[in-house]
Amino acid sequence: MGQKFLMKGNEAIAEAAIRNGCIHFFGYPITPQTEVSAYMSKVLPKIGGTFLQAESEIAAINMVLGASSCGVRAMTSSSSPGISLKSEGVSYIAGSDLPCVILNVMRGGPGLGGIQPSQSDYWQATKALGHGDFQLLVFAPATVQEIVNLMGTAFDLAEKYRMPALILADGMLGQMMEPVEFPEKKTELPARPWATTGTKEKRKPNIINSLYLKPDELERTVVERFERYDVIKENEVRVEEYLTEDAEYIVVAYGATARVVRSAVESARAQGIKAGLIRPITLWPFPEKTIANAAKRVKSMLTVEMSMGQMVEDVRLAVNGMCGVSFFGRTGGIVPTPAEVLHEICKLAGGAE
């Protein structure tokens, strides 16, 4: 840490990846995350890394699979439609127990949708970014500094648990500039004894594979993976609480939306409404316990998203009927305003309408 830089979220994430020892990047341009590729293309060739603009998103994610198999830190990035294309490769990476980092700078959907900020890929990220029984570690930063901080965490945990990690950002975070500090460059990375680095005739060959034709064998690998997931759920949940201690009304929001909500919560407090914010930083594992504990003491909860209501389902599962959970969202690239969220909080508190 030390010097501060004023940087776009997209550029900061690229720099953070490089400082965390990821010097192999495979991508394909798409708004609003193209600056990630642009930054990587400028820096990586000069430091002995790989910048490769693939022929498609599908090719890029499979190059990540290959690079990760060989034991290096690798990443790819895209925005919503491009992430859909990557889903097959993501499933193969999960099935091969390989670490990697994937960045999704979400834009409005479905289809080609639009290019403005959105959070409508929550289900995709947390439930099914590809076929099969698997999860990704999903991180949802809310500031450019947090993007930088989570980048190292994402790589470290992806390697610790041998699974893909996804940074779920949105167009607003990708495009905005904020002052950031970077960690020192990582020079020593954890050993990867499983990687296909050549046996030198001193050990048995390592095999990276996701094909198991015997059902009992496949079941065993999946069950083993889910045992790891249980450890993750126990140890890796990250969540921020803001003004929740005495709150009667709690808003749950993540990413850029949480910033809008933070402003609204402050305005509500100024009006004498005891509002608070729970901001999941990991979307998987989801901060179920924090939300369940809060549900016991509040009058009701509100979930705000840039979608038609996706995370709200996980909030309701965690709340499990202990209090009411309402939803407010804008979609298609529209960012909810603090005034709109304040209005919703006032409605809960019986102040408006």
Add this chain to the structure above:
Amino acid sequence: MAVHMLIAGFGGQGVLFAGKIVAYTGMIEEKQVSWLPSYGPEMRGGTANCSVCIDEKPIGCPIVLEPQTLIVMNRPSYDKFVDAVAPGGIMIYDSTLIDAECSRTDITVAAVPATKMANDNGLHGLSNIIMLGQTLKQTQFCSLDVLKEAMKKCIPPRKQHLLEPNLKALQLGYEYSC
């Protein structure tokens, strides 16, 4: 002081660059800062804008919907944002390009013929900086020295020859009396 500023105009007028300079003043003063551009097709010659927030506490919503300060450099942006300015706020507009009578009495309005001033003084393309100079005079969001330092940081080493005309434009805008 906290800054809640929206800068709007045509793509190419240096709207985003002016915003970046403002953002740097916050960094120099070690405050919390956010700079958020409009992005997309409007960057290519249509309307462009950027939101800049500077505060002592963490910035919540980085989108400036009700600006305390609006710098506006073309007519479409004027029409779009004039009613958004927070009561008690200020709007500084380029009167060379915007022929308008603002009917709002609850805000301060400053007309600066910035494009004409730039052209008359051999400072083509620096109307954005002239506007910034006047904004500084009107709002004192930071000191002139801090703004100059921010400007130096925003101009890359290979373009240092542009520093002098930029400083000249800043001074010109600052000294203009509406």
